[in-house]
Amino acid sequence: MLRSTALTALSLLLAACGSSPLPVTDDVAPTTPPVDTGWQPLDQAHAHNDYEHDRPLFDALEHGFMSAEADVYVSPIARPGLGDDLYVAHDPQDIDPSRTLASLYLDPLYALYLDQAVIQPNQQQPFQLLIDFKTEAESTWAALEAELEPYADMLSRYENGLVTPGAVTVVISGNRPIDTLAAAGRRLAFIDGRLADLDDAPPVELFPLISDNWTNHFSWTGDGAMPAEESQRLDGIMQQAHSLGYRIRFWATPDSPGEARTAVWTRLADAGVHHLNTDDLAGLEAFLRSRQHPQHASAP
Secondary structure (H helix, E strand, C coil): CCHHHHHHHHHHHHHHCCCCCCCCCCCCCCCCCCCCCCCCEEEEEEEEEEHHCCCHHHHHHHHEEEEEEEEEECCCCCCCCCCCCCCCCCHHHHCCCEEHHHHHHHHHHHHHHHHHHCCCCCCCCCCEEEEEEEHHHHHHHHHHHHHHHHHHHHHHHHEECCCCCEEEEEEEEEEECCHHHHHCCEECCEEECHHHHHCCCCCCCCEEEEEEEEEHCCCCCCCCCCCHHHHHHHHHHHHHHHHHHCEEEEECCCCCCCHHHHHHHHHHHHHHHCCEEEEEEEHHHHHHHHHHHHHHHCCC
16 A cells, blocks of 8 residues: 555656656566564665666665765756756766756655655655765755755754754765855755765764775775784774764775675674675675575575
8 A cells, every 4th residue: 555655646746747767567666565564674785876777776775775875967058958957977978968966856755755755665864865966066055955945844854953854865975065064044955975074073963974895995905804903994984973972984895795795794784884785686685685684594
């Protein structure tokens, strides 16, 4: 029933918006697992370059993910018919005018929110939408700021010094308008920091997430034991992050199935890293579910 009503809401919303970027059928619908009332979303699961999957957003939701990443461009090239929308693509030449941030992410998320007040069943924290700015920071933010307003009731917000969590938290990565967001009295987005920012302890109300390239800080890629010095460094990062309230994500971790990837994921999860980065949705789901229910574990 939950899945059916969510689909109905999604159909109505997309019709009202005048476009339907994805056909609303069972083939694209996020599966809401009804088989186990104890089913939990995977708070640590982050879908890297989520838009490159067959069904952007929906594949991630179906696998229980609570974080997804989209690269965006605003008016990146002069081309007939290309307006001021935020376009989702890895490179400018890949832009498809029908694949916008609204059509692939904001509209479907809002439909689920209107239908059930959350994005995933049993959700306990906001779903994270990480938006990687590929075009200039200020112009891209101006477009995104206007774009987010119609969805304001769904989104985490900062206002008058306080953060009010919503069903979805928008975090900006890539070309980040840090000073502009820092000066805003009200905003519907937050900034993705870097490990170097931990030394200055920026306000968690602006930088809830700290992300960095794994290979810039660690040489270990899962073969053999993690070097003691690197293991201590990881634990130190996590202790500092936990004490200050930041969430941590590493990108460029090993992502090919096998023992090395499992070893890295295990060490990251044991250390309390908040988001495990992957393109292999099924693989990370299997890994995290095996940690939830070890008796049903199977090798990812």
